[in-house]
Amino acid sequence: xxxxxxxxxxxxxxxxxxxxxxxxxxxxxxxxxxxxxxxxxxxxxxxxxxxxxxxxxxxxxxxxxxxxxxxxxxxxxxxxxxxxxxxxxxxxxxxxxxxxxxxxxxxxx
Amino acid sequence: xxxxxxxxxxxxxxxxxxxxxxxxxxxxxxxxxxxxxxxxxxxxxxxxxxxxxxxxxxxxxxxxxxxxxxxxxxxxxxxxxxxxxxxxxxxxxxxxxxxxxxxxxxxxxxxx
Numbered sequence: 001x002x003x004x005x006x007x008x009x010x011x012x013x014x015x016x017x018x019x020x021x022x023x024x025x026x027x028x029x030x031x032x033x034x035x036x037x038x039x040x041x042x043x044x045x046x047x048x049x050x051x052x053x054x055x056x057x058x059x060x061x062x063x064x065x066x067x068x069x070x071x072x073x074x075x076x077x078x079x080x081x082x083x084x085x086x087x088x089x090x091x092x093x094x095x096x097x098x099x100x101x102x103x104x105x106x107x108x109x
Numbered sequence: 110x111x112x113x114x115x116x117x118x119x120x121x122x123x124x125x126x127x128x129x130x131x132x133x134x135x136x137x138x139x140x141x142x143x144x145x146x147x148x149x150x151x152x153x154x155x156x157x158x159x160x161x162x163x164x165x166x167x168x169x170x171x172x173x174x175x176x177x178x179x180x181x182x183x184x185x186x187x188x189x190x191x192x193x194x195x196x197x198x199x200x201x202x203x204x205x206x207x208x209x210x211x212x213x214x215x216x217x218x219x220x221x
Contacts, residue, residue, distance in 0.1 A: 004151075030207060031207065033209070033210055035210075035212075041214070042200075042212050042213060042214040042215060043152075043200065043202075043212035044212070045209050045210055045211065045212075048208075048209045048210075086151050086152070088151075088152075088210070090207070096142070096154045096157055096165055097142065097154065097210065098154070099144075099151035099152045099153075099154075100151050101149075101150055101151040102150075102151050
């Protein structure tokens, strides 16, 4: 069983739509990361959060520690948002990161 | 460029050969991680260092795999007697303790 589960696995949206990607985890954590990976590209960190909500441009990340759940929202989606979005957690008792399998997002013009 | 750099970016080798990958982390980062990623999957943890000490090693890492970070700066990942199943993207990442994670572009290995 994977410590981190993401949904959906694949998502196709029309340009301009509001997008939500979900992440659930089964361990106590000290922090959660949302990462973005473009096809053939490296991985870029979008957010690191341990409570509440963070916003950067059109991206919003929220976390509910009690429910062990986080969401990544993209407002006014654009084709350049097409990428794989990966949730990663660092357990409170450990030091390595556990990764979800990613959500592949395609935004159609 | 002050990001995480990996070398080589691509490596094609024949089965049975040894390969070595290098990672240069962001200079002040004391944590360095190696991950492996295959198509359609999220990164799988291989090992991590805090400074020069290798603190954790995945059970996925067979005795053909070895990693070093001799001076607490750059790290090398060596795979001996490569097998076709070793074909993957090998990712290096660095961070401060409990800090944001920064990834390199990865080293893609193809074993023929």
